[in-house]
Amino acid sequence: MSATPEDPAIAELNDQIAALGLSISEAKKAAAPKEEWDPLLQQMLALKVQYKQLTGHDHGPSKKEAPKSESKGESNEEASEKNKEKRAKKAAEKAAKEEKKRKQREEREAREREKLEKLSAAATKDWSHVFGDAPMIQSSSKSEDGINKWTKIGDLKKELEGKKVVVRGHLHTSRGVGKGAFVLLRSSLYTVQCVAFESNDVPSAMIKYMTNVPVESIVDVCGILTIPEKAVEGATQSEVEIQVQSYHCVQKATAAMPFQMEDACRPDTVKETDVGAYDHEANQSEGGRVGQETRLDHRWIDLRTPANQSIFRIQSMVCTLFREYLLSQNFIEIHTPKILSGASEGGADVFTLDYFGKPACLSMSPQLHKQMAAACGGFERVFEIGPVFRAENSNTRRHLCEFTGLDLEMAIMEHYDEVLDVIGDLFVYMFDGLKTKCANELQRVKEQHGFEDLEYLRKTLKIDYATGCKLLREAGIAQDDYDDLSTENEKKLGDIVKEKYKTDFFIMDKYPLAVRPFYTMPDPNNPKLSNSYDIFIRGQEILSGAQRIHEPALLEERAKAWGIDVSTISSYLDAFRNGALPHGGGGIGMERVVMLYLGLPNIRKSSMFPRDPRRIAP
Amino acid sequence: MSATPEDPAIAELNDQIAALGLSISEAKKAAAPKEEWDPLLQQMLALKVQYKQLTGHDHGPSKKEAPKSESKGESNEEASEKNKEKRAKKAAEKAAKEEKKRKQREEREAREREKLEKLSAAATKDWSHVFGDAPMIQSSSKSEDGINKWTKIGDLKKELEGKKVVVRGHLHTSRGVGKGAFVLLRSSLYTVQCVAFESNDVPSAMIKYMTNVPVESIVDVCGILTIPEKAVEGATQSEVEIQVQSYHCVQKATAAMPFQMEDACRPDTVKETDVGAYDHEANQSEGGRVGQETRLDHRWIDLRTPANQSIFRIQSMVCTLFREYLLSQNFIEIHTPKILSGASEGGADVFTLDYFGKPACLSMSPQLHKQMAAACGGFERVFEIGPVFRAENSNTRRHLCEFTGLDLEMAIMEHYDEVLDVIGDLFVYMFDGLKTKCANELQRVKEQHGFEDLEYLRKTLKIDYATGCKLLREAGIAQDDYDDLSTENEKKLGDIVKEKYKTDFFIMDKYPLAVRPFYTMPDPNNPKLSNSYDIFIRGQEILSGAQRIHEPALLEERAKAWGIDVSTISSYLDAFRNGALPHGGGGIGMERVVMLYLGLPNIRKSSMFPRDPRRIAP
Known part of the structure; x- marks a missing residue:
């Protein structure tokens, strides 16, 4: 079931793909490391797949919508008679189409204007209380509730539905999907999913920020606890998620991870033998397996599993x-x-x-x-x-x-x-x-x-x-x-x-x-x-x-x-x-x-x- | 108030003093160390003081009872008439006295015979279950009650009056008084007095043993818990004492004590200053004070206070x-x-x-x-x-x-x-x-x-x-x-x-x-x-x-x-x-x-x- 190319959903997709393309080329121009723009590329590919599902054909600036069947072969004799009618009809259709397109363009332009206005408003608005790097915690002040402001991730339960919660944790994973960001926050044994979608209160820059904070950084999330339709896979607090209202990085990870937390958490595939000599060399990392010695070299990270x-x-x-x-x-x-x-x-x-x-x-x-x-x-x-x-x-x-x-x-x-x-x-x-x-x-x-x-x-x-x-x-x-x-x-x-x-x-x-x-x-x-x-x-x-x-x-x-x-x-x-x-x-x-x-x-x-x-x- | 020399109490005292004298001279003859016979000498002196209190004069084999007043001066004239009457009266009195003495002697001899028989029986009896060095505890057997047999010294309370109790502890002090032994047993914070007097079930050898076990040895005491008329001074469990039925040394202290426990337990007289340099030399022992360094050199003993x-x-x-x-x-x-x-x-x-x-x-x-x-x-x-x-x-x-x-x-x-x-x-x-x-x-x-x-x-x-x-x-x-x-x-x-x-x-x-x-x-x-x-x-x-x-x-x-x-x-x-x-x-x-x-x-x-x-x- 293909949507028409004029569908506003398609237009929206086109906009997103164009914006992503811009971001990527900017990032590449600025010689940013691949880690930075690669997720954007992945998002774009995902959007293009979505585009193909909707339109039935690949997305691409080169593939202009060509009028269909016009150049298909007919005999000249038959054609001459029909042509006049057709031409008239076509002209009318064309006019109608153009009128329609014009309207759509105007609508789109209106939408874009609106968006630009929003963006402009966002740009002039101070979003620092909504997202961004928090100032270093140096004990300069205390909030009204003190430490009671925070809820432990392990304590996030269905019973808190609709309540505003504040949590702190290591950023376990983050991914952007469309205009949304999905973040998994981890504290001790527990993880919770935090989600944000672009809206009046969530600027796109915040989504971008959320997907760009380096993993394992310490993050404070404030939001409303909701119950997702189906359990969140990969989170220990799978029955709940947090609709993010604010997102701040409290301490930013500045070094490359020596191994990925996901790898470090993976179930053992081979059960090591427990008798006999221990081989330090054999316990370096190999492939996706994080070796015992690699773990110990970076024990302060390994301890987080x-x-x-x-x-x-x-x-x-x-x-x-x-x-x-x-x-x-x-x-x-x-x-x-x-x-x-x-x-x-x-x-x-x-x-x-x-x-x-x-x-x-x-x-x-x-x-x-x-x-x-x-x-x-x-x-x-x-x-x-x-x-x-x-x-x-x-x-x-x-x-x-x-x-x-x-x-x-x-x-x-x-x-x-x-x-x-x-x-x-x-x-x-x-x-x-x-x-x-x-x-x-x-x-x-x-x-x-x-x-x-x-x-x-x-x-x-x-x-x-x-x-x-x-x-x-x-x-x-x-x-x-x-x-x-x-x-x-x-x-x-x-x-x-x-x-x-x-x-x-x-x-x-x-x-x-x-x-x-x-x-x-x-x-x-x-x-x-x-x-x-x-x-x-x-x-x-x-x-x-x-x-x-x-x-x-x-x-x-x-x-x-x-x-x-x-x-x-x-x-x-x-x-x-x-x-x-x-x-x-x-x-x-x-x-x-x-x-x-x-x-x-x-x-x-x-x-x-x-x-x-x-x-x-x- | 002097007792008559014929009083059985005096006779008893004479016997005791004679027996002690024998023990002491035997000990001296056997070249036993002074520590062994000195307590006996002390006992004898105590008995002699008692003798003087009862009789009004010093005890001593040389001081025979001389007839009183007989040689006191009277005029010869008056005396000649009175003498006949007096002589007759005196003869009668003398006969009566001699009869009385004879009876007393017979009684005394009977008592001595009885005692000798008891001693002889005691000598042939096996007293090892009553007193003596216990075999080394090497886990060769378990008693019926197991460790429940023992009561902690700290748990000895009035409520156990009349009950048989078994306790183990360090021998804190021991002293013999007359035919009795007073022993203070210590375990952790607590001490209890154990007393024994010579009787059919307590041979004199046991009293001697009790007063001769070196202090700080480990001792097992079995006996009946009684409530003394007045609180026992120097024992934490002052409201009770144990009438000893058996007394065994479980582990004997074999080295001289580097300091006396009594000294180590003495209240501080001088409060040391708590600021400034610590002088190791100044903290050696001096006089009755056990210095900090002496304590530490033998910490395993010092810890017992x-x-x-x-x-x-x-x-x-x-x-x-x-x-x-x-x-x-x-x-x-x-x-x-x-x-x-x-x-x-x-x-x-x-x-x-x-x-x-x-x-x-x-x-x-x-x-x-x-x-x-x-x-x-x-x-x-x-x-x-x-x-x-x-x-x-x-x-x-x-x-x-x-x-x-x-x-x-x-x-x-x-x-x-x-x-x-x-x-x-x-x-x-x-x-x-x-x-x-x-x-x-x-x-x-x-x-x-x-x-x-x-x-x-x-x-x-x-x-x-x-x-x-x-x-x-x-x-x-x-x-x-x-x-x-x-x-x-x-x-x-x-x-x-x-x-x-x-x-x-x-x-x-x-x-x-x-x-x-x-x-x-x-x-x-x-x-x-x-x-x-x-x-x-x-x-x-x-x-x-x-x-x-x-x-x-x-x-x-x-x-x-x-x-x-x-x-x-x-x-x-x-x-x-x-x-x-x-x-x-x-x-x-x-x-x-x-x-x-x-x-x-x-x-x-x-x-x-x-x-x-x-x-x-x-």
């Missing part, structure tokens, strides 16, 4: 739940020093520094100090959340050189099962809490990274090390009861346990004495075993702990058995000589808990600014 | 309240790296280290990363509790080389007063919370260190820097509006403000631009001022903060104005080039908050294991 916004909200909740539970169990929070004297603690894997002329190192765990506080200092139950440093040159997907330790240490009355009871219940509390308090965040992580919900039992499964080894052997995997478990065998055991007990989370107890630190309390019945345990999520270790030796004589004996020069640990031993409570505890790798709970393939995804042997920035 | 137990419980609560409030205001907790690349951040005052061959340093504040998270990374409101490192060679009472930073950073909509509103309310929340949740702990700190309760207003007082300077000048103290405030003037201003506004806590706003870091947002109206503030408790700074510059161009300009080589901060600048929210925040020194809230004279008292230029252990 809904998945990352969620991961670090979940991380915050893990710490909150950890503390909530332990405080309810009469633990207190402590802060122990990260700079320790000497370099005695861990040999080669320790970062060393100069401390006012004395050798010092960074703490590899708050072990000694948390024991001093809980067992010797009389605090009985303590925890700490703090950085832990490992100078280990491990380039894997699960090692960091600086991570956050969730440490706890407690006096025991008669058996270290008291510690395991606390830890088991602690994790159930954390897992339950995450499910209820971070439902939205979990969903957003799932959308990008896709994971299976963690399975766990309400009474945490505990198996002995020997049982674990037996399970492996039954599955045809070589594992001696007194040898250490390889990472690979840990994974395999995790699979076996999951299959057999339907849990991704379990405790393994009674490790061989030989594979644990010297301060581990030996098993009372089997001298080759110890009162120690690891805890696993999805077959990877997240906690290591034990009952500790509280008798200085035994501590000394065990240190000697390990070949440790007792003089180097004399201050550690001294702490137990003036009365010390029996005690036990454990250290949890916080980033590992987050990584494994969410089934992430790389611990760098659960550390906000990760440190590995190759990365020390940003 | 009720005041220290309270200080670190209050510290834990400060962190809990800080987080509680910020989480309720939609902040999230983050963890930023403490190892930073290069040594650019702070010049000389930074600890440097080698990071896999690259130069690195320890973070002097999470400034850049918290800005990256809040303003650039889209988290909008973040906080962090973590270590902060300063390689400053400052030996004062208020500087540490490693302390705990309570940091927050938040996006602002239009004015940094939004930050100050959050911070002001945060502190009121913390101060209120401490008062209600740590009432007991505050009392215990006060008992030792004595402080005035913090005065603060419900709407935090905010004065401009210029106003502060004017207040000083009005008090005759030289202070220019654009010069930095000395520590001394800060203190003086604190006094003036306290006098004038009745508050120990206030915000000072609008600092001169020249005395703040380059990233501080300049004031919009006066180019010599800035949008920055400090917060004071009792005239000492505990927080420093500001609106930060979020525009990279201005940031660069300000850096240049400070003479900073822009190439060294390029990554900092880059973070603001892809869209950054206007923002502000602050950093709080946690130990300072605790120190000043409690009016402590030295920041080392509010750091569990302090680090200063001279101390890196324990």
